[in-house]
Each structure stands twice: as structure tokens, then as C-alpha cells.
Amino acid sequence: MTVTSVVPDRDAQTLVLTADYAAEPAAVWRLWSDPRLLERWWGPPAYPAAVDRHDLTPGGVVTYVMTGPDGQRFAGWWRVTAVDAPTSLAFDDGFGDVDAPADLPVTRTQVSIADRGDGTTRMVLTSRFASPEAFDQLIAMGMQEGLTEAVGQTDALLAQAGSPA
Amino acid sequence: MGHGGDEERYDRLFAALGDATRRDLLRRAAGGEHSVSALARHYAMSLTAVQKHVAVLERAGLVTRRRAGRESLVVPDPSALHDARRALDLLEELWRGRLDRFGEVLAETTAPDRPAPDRPDPDQEQP
Numbered sequence: 001m002t003v004t005s006v007v008p009d010r011d012a013q014t015l016v017l018t019a020d021y022a023a024e025p026a027a028v029w030r031l032w033s034d035p036r037l038l039e040r041w042w043g044p045p046a047y048p049a050a051v052d053r054h055d056l057t058p059g060g061v062v063t064y065v066m067t068g069p070d071g072q073r074f075a076g077w078w079r080v081t082a083v084d085a086p087t088s089l090a091f092d093d094g095f096g097d098v099d100a101p102a103d104l105p106v107t108r109t110q111v112s113i114a115d116r117g118d119g120t121t122r123m124v125l126t127s128r129f130a131s132p133e134a135f136d137q138l139i140a141m142g143m144q145e146g147l148t149e150a151v152g153q154t155d156a157l158l159a160q161a162g163s164p165a
Numbered sequence: 166m167g168h169g170g171d172e173e174r175y176d177r178l179f180a181a182l183g184d185a186t187r188r189d190l191l192r193r194a195a196g197g198e199h200s201v202s203a204l205a206r207h208y209a210m211s212l213t214a215v216q217k218h219v220a221v222l223e224r225a226g227l228v229t230r231r232r233a234g235r236e237s238l239v240v241p242d243p244s245a246l247h248d249a250r251r252a253l254d255l256l257e258e259l260w261r262g263r264l265d266r267f268g269e270v271l272a273e274t275t276a277p278d279r280p281a282p283d284r285p286d287p288d289q290e291q292p
Binding site: 002003006008013015017019021022023024027028030031037040041042044045095096107123125127129 | 185188253256257260261262263264265266267268269270271272274275
């Protein structure tokens, strides 16, 4: 298990996840900064993400599309609010079209990456709901992604048997 | 989160949420009861078309409908729309899955005996 702790704060509607990885901070950072690597973990196996725009600078935008087994497409985006490679990143993320005013951010995410000095790197991820207005959208789309995740689990187990290309 | 037997339900949910109009309908309906005809005024489509969208949301368990006189009212399903606990659980599940995959991809890209895919690192200048 790479995830070592998950602390939900229900009052603040905030989630703090801690994960330790046997790698250098630079290697961990690369999974965020390289769109080809990012798309390998962002979307569940059954709903792979294809990252289109990818600008990790303050105010920059990341856009992606996940495609389901039946060809359904789900678009999503990030708006980067702060970045300090390779140790921190903050972004709002939402669903739909980043340029459409109706598409509010759903969650705000803060990523901290720290060298633990023993060859491992700790990544702490804080995710919270962006605003009450975004909440209904979170429920609608978060449910979708949550279910996406559940559906994807079977494929993940199957994928473990074979090795990726 | 359920397992294999719920697949049909997932399919219906996905079908319901994979459409921008239906997501918008759901957002509008989330605040309380609205008549189908009032909701329909927000869209450049026929009442019948909006009714069909509402029917898809209903089959997915996201809303229910009840009659009030001649009106058909769309009622958000509180368990689907307003359960904050569930929302945080979903967020947790989402990120757990991502971070596990993150670890798998990281292990692959850093394994000494199995080099990362042989293409240049876009972040690094080639000498």
C-alpha cells in the first residue's frame, strides 16, 4: 500500500491523504509534470484519460478527456493556482469545459512533495470542495468518477496479471 | 461501493451523467422541487425533449417525479444529491485509486532493471 493515511474532516469537507513512495521527489514530480505519465494514473483503467492542454504554471490550465468502454467521453480540467517544482502544486479541478462559465471548480487540491531523506518521498494531498455552489456538481460528477473508480477496479486487477506495454 | 451486480445501475448512472443537459438539469433540480415545464424554459429544446432527459435521470435514481395537479414536479433524490458524507467518501475513493496507480506508474518509471519508456524527457534539454 502506498497510501499510508487518509484523514477526512467532515466538518471542513476536506480530505488529507498521505502516500510514501520509494523514489526521489523529482521522479514523483514527473508524474504530475509529464502529461503522458499523468494520464496513466489520473483516470481509472477502464476510463483512460487523455491529457490535452498541460500548463503547470500559475493560472495555467490542464484539460483531459476520459473515454469509457462504450465510448462515452467525460471532459475535465484543472486551473493551476500555485506551483513550485518539484515540491508543491495547487489547482482547482472541475468537469466539462474549462472555458464555460457554468463549469465551476469542484475541488481544490494542494499537493506537497517532500524528501524523507531515506530514499523515500512523502506526498501529502489535501483536497476540499471548492464552494457550496460547486457542491451539486461534485455530487453529480463526483459520483460519476467514484463509480468510474469502482468499475475500473476489476480492470486494475486484470491488468496486474499482464504487464503494461 | 458495490460490486459486479450493480453494473446495470452504474451504466444507467453513467448514461444519465454523460450528457451536459442532464447534468445541468440535475444542478437546477438540486435546490428543490421544480416543475418540468419551468426547467424546460432554460433550454432551447422542446418540453418533450426535456421530459425525456428527466426520465433518464429518474431511471438512474438521481431524481424522482411526482404529480401536482397538471404539473409534473422533479424532486431531487436527497441521498444522491445532498449526502455530504457520501461526497467525501467518493472523493476519498477517487484519490485512493489515483494514488495507488500513481505508485504503480512511479515504480515502473524508476525501476533500475526496467528503464522508463525510451523517449526523451520533455522537461529536459538534450545535450
